[in-house]
Amino acid sequence: MAGRLTKFSLVIFLIGFSLMTHGQAVGNTDTHLVKINVQPITLLAVAGASKLNETHLTVNTAGIITKAKQLKWTTNQTGLKITVQSDLPTENQNYRLQIKAAKLDSNAESNGWVTVTDKPASIINDISTEIGNCAISYKAEKKTDKPQHPDNHTILYTLTE
Amino acid sequence: MKVLKTSFCVIVLLFLFVSAGIILASNTDNHTVTVTVTAINELEIIGGNITLTINTATAGSNPDDQTDSTTADLNWTTNEASKKITILSNILAASANFTLTAEATSISGGTATAPQTPTTTAADFITGVATTIGTCDLTYVGSATAAEGTGSDAHTITYTLTAV
Known part of the structure; x- marks a missing residue:
């Protein structure tokens, strides 16, 4: 008799537990779980660029022609930097092109004037969990051993680790 | 002797009719049916x-908000007056890493308050609930x-679902 009673109690308990775990309403109150999941975001855009983080730039005897005059970025990551590089092989460049992140609205630091080559070079270091922007300054000087042909660059900016 | 037998038969027949309920029953009867309505206050998600x-943004702006107003509804029934629905979270406001707001939208059977940031203290979520069935989207x-x-x-x- 006691054994049957124990089995009956167990069945009642299991039914009750099942109802609770499946979120059945119990009177005048009810609960559910709401989770906010924030994933890594790392975004960079070049204002005036044809693509998000890529722009065209021409250097000739008249100066520098480009529409890319500002960078904007958003990241919720730490320890990032912004690099710049050209698709024009360094040995084919007739001008020494330099870029500087100016008017920096960021907690990070500008590296000052940076020479653009076909390898990534950092123009801003130590970017962490922020939205930021800066102006882009350009200057170029002709290499003495090169002809006066214009340089056509596709400049790539990257927000990276 | 004959009279005695007849009387005996009559008595036996009467007894049978009475016990069968034929003689004393009329063509109508009644009983009491009581409907008792007690307080009902039910709420269910x-x-x-x-x-x-949250995984998108525009460069130069904070991450985009994420909204859900289709997954969950809130339903309620009450036969009492002066009720409201409150909301609370198990997370202290100071302990939350991000911002969550909740709002009752497409509501019937009550009045939605402004969007709430749930904390460990119950806050009014829907007011003006009285003797009604109601529903809303949880946004x-x-x-x-x-x-x-x-x-x-x-x-x-x-x-x-509680008293005002």
Whole structure:
């Protein structure tokens, strides 16, 4: 008799537990779980660029022609930097092109004037969990051993680790 | 002797009629049926748990908010006056990494308050609930700034139908 009673109690308990775990309403109150999941975001855009983080730039005897005059970025990551590089092989460049992140609205630091080559070079270091922007300054000087042909660059900016 | 037998037969027949309920029953009868309505206050979340995933932004702006107003509804029934529905979270406001707001939208059977940021203290979510059945969409918005980094907050949200 006691054994049957124990089995009956167990069945009642299991039914009750099942109802609770499946979120059945119990009177005048009810609960559910709401989770906010924030994933890594790392975004960079070049204002005036044809693509998000890529722009065209021409250097000739008249100066520098480009529409890319500002960078904007958003990241919720730490320890990032912004690099710049050209698709024009360094040995084919007739001008020494330099870029500087100016008017920096960021907690990070500008590296000052940076020479653009076909390898990534950092123009801003130590970017962490922020939205930021800066102006882009350009200057170029002709290499003495090169002809006066214009340089056509596709400049790539990257927000990276 | 004959009279005695006849009397005996009559008595036996009467006894049978009485016991069969034929003689004393009329063509009508009644009894009392009582309907008792006690206080009813029922509330239920329809739908399930919700995950708001923040993973987009525009460069130069904070991450985009994420909104869900389709996963869960709230239903309620009350036959009492002067009721409201409150909301609370199991997470202290100071302990939350990100911002969560909740709002009752497409509501009937009550009046929605402004969007609430649920905390461990119950706050009014729907007011003006009285002798009604009601329903609403549960609209949640998750927000995060770039400065708040990545991670997750898991709120256990409780709704309660209670007296004003």
